[in-house]
Amino acid sequence: MHEMTLAVSVLQIVEDAVRREGLRHVRAVWLEIGQLASVEPEAMRFCFDAVARDSVAEGARLEIVTTAGAAWCNLCSKAVALAELGAPCPHCGGYRLRLTEGTGMRVMELEGE
Amino acid sequence: MCSTCGCGSGEASVDGEAHGHEHRSVDGTTHTPYGTTHTHDMAHTHGATHTHDHHGVPAHVHAHAHAHCAHGFDSAPVLESAPVQAHTAGLAPSRMLRIEQDILSHNDALAAQNRKALQQRGIFALNLVSSPGAGKTALLVKTIRALGDRREISVIEGDQQTSNDAERIRATGARAVQINTGKGCHLDAHMVGHALARLEPSQGGILMIENVGNLVCPAAFDLGEAHKVVVLSVTEGEDKPLKYPDMFRRASLMLLNKIDLLPYLEFDLGLCIANARRTNPDIGVICVSAVTGEGIPDWLVWLEQGVRSAHAGGAKTATSADCHVREPEPVLEAREPEPVPAQVQTQ
Numbered sequence: 001m002h003e004m005t006l007a008v009s010v011l012q013i014v015e016d017a018v019r020r021e022g023l024r025h026v027r028a029v030w031l032e033i034g035q036l037a038s039v040e041p042e043a044m045r046f047c048f049d050a051v052a053r054d055s056v057a058e059g060a061r062l063e064i065v066t067t068a069g070a071a072w073c074n075l076c077s078k079a080v081a082l083a084e085l086g087a088p089c090p091h092c093g094g095y096r097l098r099l100t101e102g103t104g105m106r107v108m109e110l111e112g113e
Numbered sequence: 114m115c116s117t118c119g120c121g122s123g124e125a126s127v128d129g130e131a132h133g134h135e136h137r138s139v140d141g142t143t144h145t146p147y148g149t150t151h152t153h154d155m156a157h158t159h160g161a162t163h164t165h166d167h168h169g170v171p172a173h174v175h176a177h178a179h180a181h182c183a184h185g186f187d188s189a190p191v192l193e194s195a196p197v198q199a200h201t202a203g204l205a206p207s208r209m210l211r212i213e214q215d216i217l218s219h220n221d222a223l224a225a226q227n228r229k230a231l232q233q234r235g236i237f238a239l240n241l242v243s244s245p246g247a248g249k250t251a252l253l254v255k256t257i258r259a260l261g262d263r264r265e266i267s268v269i270e271g272d273q274q275t276s277n278d279a280e281r282i283r284a285t286g287a288r289a290v291q292i293n294t295g296k297g298c299h300l301d302a303h304m305v306g307h308a309l310a311r312l313e314p315s316q317g318g319i320l321m322i323e324n325v326g327n328l329v330c331p332a333a334f335d336l337g338e339a340h341k342v343v344v345l346s347v348t349e350g351e352d353k354p355l356k357y358p359d360m361f362r363r364a365s366l367m368l369l370n371k372i373d374l375l376p377y378l379e380f381d382l383g384l385c386i387a388n389a390r391r392t393n394p395d396i397g398v399i400c401v402s403a404v405t406g407e408g409i410p411d412w413l414v415w416l417e418q419g420v421r422s423a424h425a426g427g428a429k430t431a432t433s434a435d436c437h438v439r440e441p442e443p444v445l446e447a448r449e450p451e452p453v454p455a456q457v458q459t460q
Contacts, residue, residue, distance in 0.1 A: 005330070009217060021208070097394075105215065106215050107214050
């Protein structure tokens, strides 16, 4: 995934929120990123720091909460945990998997004044 | 930097003209030339008490009023604010704003506009993705010539620089618009919206969006297409579907191109298809050659089924299974030390 474009999107969402609420500065932003979302957290932090310069979120702390990945295994006919894209079913070793959790990337909340 | 496409300001262009960035009005509504959004503001207040754990900052109990403001025609963002009394010792008073918005929600909203507009016109739209040099443009040229007058194809081309690909398409007689992303590495829905407004694809036709050559970044950017089609060439290695699982997972169809070169390569066709199915069990596969034309009739059948589905108003729901995609089990003759012509059989 392209973390720079994502960081720009995060900043846009943050700026929209602070504009609506009349905040002047953002101290911290919480992101929720799934294990299967193909986002590198450190790259996100680096990119967000870069894009936030000279913005209302300059210097803001970026907190990333990772959500667990899960899938439905068509061979086992049950939900299974899945820690990374391309991994097999942890029970049967097969690949008939439909991802169900952990692919999302969301801005959850921010702290500002 | 453009907040939608990440390009430097003014770098992205459509057919040589700098593309206008989305107009964001005071109330946050966005629009592109190929559709509009609406906002619906619903404000109400109520009292609530709850505790925030500020991730390392001492937790406080806050009693405050919430103002809810829902906006956007999709199900997304609810802005919830805690307006007063949030307090961290030693610092100026701060507030927590609950957002819960998908990072790509802006792009997804614009993509939904594009999709709706295309569906209303019965246009079957595909997002062609691949690594650079897999043969997307060559396949498009071959497809346009093979279809002839039977179906109109319009093309949106995406590259960092040059209009070479759009000119190759125009040379076939088909209409094309070139998006240059500048430093950008993928197309997004905003750029495509602008291109659609310029291109004005014909009702009931096919729209091909040839994305920037890149197997990573375009994966998550919905453009409003009915399907992503990934083009992989046999010169790239059988494990590409494993190396780039996100892209192959999101594609409905894999066009395995340059099969005319198989006699000269150590490429395991069966393994490549197995790897694609491992990443995406539902992916359709068609082996093709843009040079010899092999496999193109099967590809045209797949296209035609998609077009009919689009005319019936169900383009987005058409899956590879619905379209009865040919899923060949290619059989290669045993390779002797001297290469013999490989026979790829499609059913």
